[in-house]
Amino acid sequence: MTALAGQVHPAPDAYHTARVHWRRRERRRRLVLTLLVAAVFTLAVLTGLWVLNSAPTGSATIPEPDHPPAATAPPRG
Template identity: 50%
Template sequence: MNVDTSAEDRLRSALADAAETVHEAPDAYRRAQRHWQRLELRRRAVMVSLVLVLVILACAAGIWALSGASPAEHVVFDDRGHGRGVLRLAPGAL
């Protein structure tokens, strides 16, 4: 029991001595906070840039796909079916 308490006391005094030699700068917290804010701003800017690039690529792919369509062949409004997709009004209905 005596050996454990002496080792514990020596460790406690060594840690206390080491803690006394540490002197923090007066503006250490403000500097660390500015650093964290810069990192957060950079992270958000990277995320916004990635989302913007993805949206631009999706729009470009859509425009490319639509530009290759033939005007004679409509995919969305196909009036070659059995009356599906086409609204036929009687003359003078409007």
């Protein structure tokens, strides 16, 4: 076994090649994550704008009461 292991030699640029592949995968992972975050953010903004725009025209944000409020007695002082 030792004789066989002594005959195996790594390629001279094995570390460099592995590092290049690792950096490429890391860049790709970051790019995919960035695009995914941008897509989710854009979808959330567009959904929010669509919901705000789909409200009926002229509808009040705070509903108006059907009858005026009851008169209250002035504060005692």
